[in-house]
Amino acid sequence: MHHANHFYGHAHVLARYCGLDLSDGQDPPKIEGYVQHGWNIGDGLAPGHPYAERTPIFAWSERVRRTAWSMGKRNVVVIGAPWIYLQEVEPELGAVPEAEREGTIYYPFHGWEGGHVKGDHGKLIEQIKDVETGPVTVCLYWQEYRTPKVRRRYENAGFRIVSHGYRGHWWKDTDPHFLTKQLVELRRHRRIASNRVSSALFYGIASGCEPAVYGNPMTLQGEDPAYGGVPRIRRQWPELHGVAPDVETARQLAAAELGKDFRCSPEELRHLLGWARTTEVAR
Known part of the structure; x- marks a missing residue:
């Protein structure tokens, strides 16, 4: 997994949303692509970010996808930010009236x-x-x-x-x-x-x-x-x-x-990230 996919616990958040079992403290499975790790006005990757051609970029928003396309990157999929998945997983955590x-x-x-x-x-x-x-x-x-x-x-x-x-x-x-x-x-x-x-x-x-x-x-x-x-x-x-x-x-x-309208179902996200065949699904 590219190390930036771990930033801020993004991979952990996505794994929880997908129902993967991380109860023993293990790391999430490898993500087959690059997850945009922060908001930016470019192609979703930090300037100078090493990129392997044809590897999927999982962007937060349609704006980022269009920007990446204009810069010659074609394999860009909009999935929304990990933040929107965290809000789905933790709808009430810390909430006050x-x-x-x-x-x-x-x-x-x-x-x-x-x-x-x-x-x-x-x-x-x-x-x-x-x-x-x-x-x-x-x-x-x-x-x-x-x-x-x-x-x-x-x-x-x-x-x-x-x-x-x-x-x-x-x-x-x-x-x-x-x-x-x-x-x-x-x-x-x-x-x-x-x-x-x-x-x-x-x-x-x-x-x-x-x-x-x-x-x-x-x-x-x-x-x-x-x-x-x-x-x-x-x-x-x-x-x-x-x-x-x-x-x-x-x-x-x-x-x-944040790509709120592009949030995937757990099944869709597991497929996109390369986790469809993992057996570590929480029951």
């Missing part, structure tokens, strides 16, 4: 193993304080969370600080409960905000949060400009930007980007 949801969870743009974020955290903190009126939770990616000087900036601002865990890398240290922990957090907050449109933003919208995109967008060290970056995102999704975008419009966009 609508009236009890409170505060904002803010996701600052983050780095990864291949690059660190460059930006003014102090300025972003002040922008958050200027906008948000209720309690604020800041979710830091593992890299920033494990950097004391960054984490303390947000702690000293009086924000609650969380991290959903480590996504995994090269088949090591994957937290299969990453998305589950994220789902629980999102279902307890009234708003989700970030300084960039991201996977987390769409997850939050799909989980019933009111969205916002504002603040210094920051930059990633060595960020690939191939797909147009932040300027293109602002042009293509202007409805999501601002401190109080229209909620219904945002929900429609999130449903499209």
Whole structure:
């Protein structure tokens, strides 16, 4: 299995939805293809992502499939994001009555193993304080969370600080409960905000949060400009930007980007991922 299929526990989520038995802690069977591991404006694969020709790409949305087609990739199948399968598997986990949801969870743009974020955290903190009126939770990616000087900036601002865990890398240290922990957090907050449109933003919208995109967008060290970056995102999704975008419009966009209408049945998904013949099905 390509190591990116394990990121954030995606393969584990899909296996649970398909009814595969992972009760003894075993890994999911090999996926015969590449699962898009995060929201992006390209072909579903990260820039520079190694790709074996004619291997299926399992994209989240029809928009991504069309983009991949325009870039010469033909074997692209839209299955929807693992997030929509997680919501199906865990319809009530962490849910609270609508009236009890409170505060904002803010996701600052983050780095990864291949690059660190460059930006003014102090300025972003002040922008958050200027906008948000209720309690604020800041979710830091593992890299920033494990950097004391960054984490303390947000702690000293009086924000609650969380991290959903480590996504995994090269088949090591994957937290299969990453998305589950994220789902629980999102279902307890009234708003989700970030300084960039991201996977987390769409997850939050799909989980019933009111969205916002504002603040210094920051930059990633060595960020690939191939797909147009932040300027293109602002042009293509202007409805999501601002401190109080229209909620219904945002929900429609999130449903499209997460491929809600393309969710497969467990039988269909097992067939597409190459799991149709597995015997490890939970009874």
